[in-house]
Amino acid sequence: MKLRTTIWGMTAVLLLLPGLAGCGRTEPSSAVSPFASPAAAPGAEKEAEFEPGNLGALFLQGKIKEIYSRFSPEFKKKVSLEQLNELAGDFNKDVREYKMQSKLPLGDGDRYVWTDESGQKGLMAAIDGKGIIGGLQFVPLKTYPASDEAFSRTEFSLPFRGEWTVFWGGTNVLLNYHYEHESQRYAYDLVQIKGTSSYNGDPGKLESYYAYGQEVTAPAPGIVKEVENGRPDNEIGKTDEKNPAGNHVVIDHGGGEYSFLAHFQKGTVAVKPGDKIERGQLLGRVGNSGNTSEPHIHFHVADGADLSGSKSIRIRFEEGAAPKQGDVIKGVR
Numbered sequence: 001m002k003l004r005t006t007i008w009g010m011t012a013v014l015l016l017l018p019g020l021a022g023c024g025r026t027e028p029s030s031a032v033s034p035f036a037s038p039a040a041a042p043g044a045e046k047e048a049e050f051e052p053g054n055l056g057a058l059f060l061q062g063k064i065k066e067i068y069s070r071f072s073p074e075f076k077k078k079v080s081l082e083q084l085n086e087l088a089g090d091f092n093k094d095v096r097e098y099k100m101q102s103k104l105p106l107g108d109g110d111r112y113v114w115t116d117e118s119g120q121k122g123l124m125a126a127i128d129g130k131g132i133i134g135g136l137q138f139v140p141l142k143t144y145p146a147s148d149e150a151f152s153r154t155e156f157s158l159p160f161r162g163e164w165t166v167f168w169g170g171t172n173v174l175l176n177y178h179y180e181h182e183s184q185r186y187a188y189d190l191v192q193i194k195g196t197s198s199y200n201g202d203p204g205k206l207e208s209y210y211a212y213g214q215e216v217t218a219p220a221p222g223i224v225k226e227v228e229n230g231r232p233d234n235e236i237g238k239t240d241e242k243n244p245a246g247n248h249v250v251i252d253h254g255g256g257e258y259s260f261l262a263h264f265q266k267g268t269v270a271v272k273p274g275d276k277i278e279r280g281q282l283l284g285r286v287g288n289s290g291n292t293s294e295p296h297i298h299f300h301v302a303d304g305a306d307l308s309g310s311k312s313i314r315i316r317f318e319e320g321a322a323p324k325q326g327d328v329i330k331g332v333r
Contacts, residue, residue, distance in 0.1 A: 052127040056098030056114035059123060059138075064088050070133045091121065091138050098123060102175055102326035104167065105196040109134070113174045113325065119143055122174045141172045147185065151316040152301050154253045156219040157279055158317070158331040159261055159299050164211075165193045167296065170324035171314075178300070178312075185312040187260075187300035188323070198294065204236050211286045212265070212295040217332070218251065218281045219259055225305050226250035229269040231289040239291050245298075246290020249283050250305050257313060258305050262298040263290050280332055 050070060058067055068081045098114040101122075109128035115121065119141060126135035148171050158164075168189040170176040178187040191198045192210035201208040231246045240246060247264035249271060265287025271277060288295045304310030323329050 050131050052110065052112060052125070052131060053100055053103070055112065055125055055127070055133075056100060056123055059088060060092055060095060060098055062088070062092070067133070067136075070127075070131060071136075072132050072134045075134060075136075087138070095121060101170070102324060104165075104326040105193055108196070115141065115172065115174070119172065122172060124174045137174075139174070141174070142180070143172060144185070147311075148314060150314060152257055152313045153255050153316070154220050154257050154301075155316050155318055156259070156301070157217075158329060159217050159219040159259075159283075160190065160297060160331040161215055161217065163192070163328060163330050164190045164297075166323050166325050166327045166329065167191045168325060169327075175325040182311055183302065183308050184300050186314040187298060187312060188315075190297040190299065191294075193328075206233060206236065206288055206295060209288075209295040211297070212288070214286045216261055216264065216283045216286060216297055218277045218279055218283055219261075219299065220251070220253050221279050222251040222253040222259070222277060224249060224271045224273050224275040224277060225252045225258060227269055227271065227273055229264070229267060229284075232266055233288040234290075234292065236288070236294060239293065240289065241291050243289075244291040245307055246292065247284070247287060248290070251277065252305065253301075256303050257301055258303070258310070259299065259301050260307065263287055263292045263296060265289070 050066075055067065064085050065081065068076075068084055095116045097117050099117070100112060100114050102111075102113045104111045106126065107128075109126060112125045112127065114123040120143070122139055122141045124137045124139075125133055127133050166188060168176045168178060168187070171179065171186075173179045176187070178184040192214065194200070194210055198210060199208040200210070206212050227249055228245065228247050231240065231243055234240055245260070245262040247266060247269055248260065248262040249264070249269060251259045253259060261283060263286065264284040266289060268285040268287065270282050270284055286295050286297055292298075301313045301315050302310035303313060317323070321329070
């Protein structure tokens with residue numbers, strides 16, 4: 001439920017693969033660097049300019065030295081070219097293509113995700129505006145096809161007005177960190193981004209965040225099952241892990257389907273248990289209560305009203321929409 005924006009800031013991230021504990025920690029040799037590009041031979045074709053979106057293709061083509069040359073100095077201290085070559089060779093076996101799944105603005109750059117054609121292998125990279133790679137992961141992906149293909153009977157609308165960005169959402173852990181947790185597997189974390197940032201001004205102030213104070217609306221008709229409205233908003237940098245949902249609303253849509261909307265601003269929830277509500281009705285305003293790192297909307301649907309004891313259900317959206325990380329989506333006006 002926490003937004004977890006700090007995980008993929010432009011900082012060095014170790015390469016991760018199961019069974020390779022300790023890899024990615026060896027300091028590169030202080031001898032003559034093997035990473036410098038060799039001088040081009042007379043008449044040789046000039047190397048094409050690096051395009052961040054093509055990193056998946058370069059990785060599969062085995063152009064590891066070219067990728068490594070784009071690593072930040074801090075990241076090069078975490079992993080050597082030899083280690084990267086070895087890991088990449090093993091990971092690329094039986095892969096025919098890496099398809100880009102998302103591009104998410106993050107700080108002064110973007111966070112990219114690619115998956116192979118089977119959906120069993122994924123790449124994630126943090127690349128700044130100058131094409132410098134500050135983080136790279138390639139990981140096996142566990143999927144749950146039975147529940148991935150079982151959508152809610154209720155058809156839901158987006159729970160907001162205006163334009164928002166999917167920060168976490170999708171059917172693997174690279175697109176959606178909730179995915180590994182059965183109770184929130186198909187949850188969404190939604191933020192407002194303008195340009196490349198979710199705030200304007202002092203990032204330490206809640207009021208600087210575009211999402212803060214925005215309206216949260218009912219995604220479908222139903223009866224309010226549960227409400228919390230008295231939790232304080234966290235200061236930026238602090239979280240309330242003991243009360244993960246913070247101020248929240250749970251709606252019973254019938255047929256064993258319940259929607260959870262969380263992290264409301266204290267005192268703004270406009271409904272109470274037992275209220276019959278309509279699609280698009282105001283529920284409250286975006287805050288920063290609960291286990292959250294910055295103001296955003298958390299939204300998921302489950303088969304029960306208990307946050308941790310229910311199973312998440314993949315949301316059937318209007319018009320067959322299937323938003324995922326990085327998508328910019330528009331709610332009702």
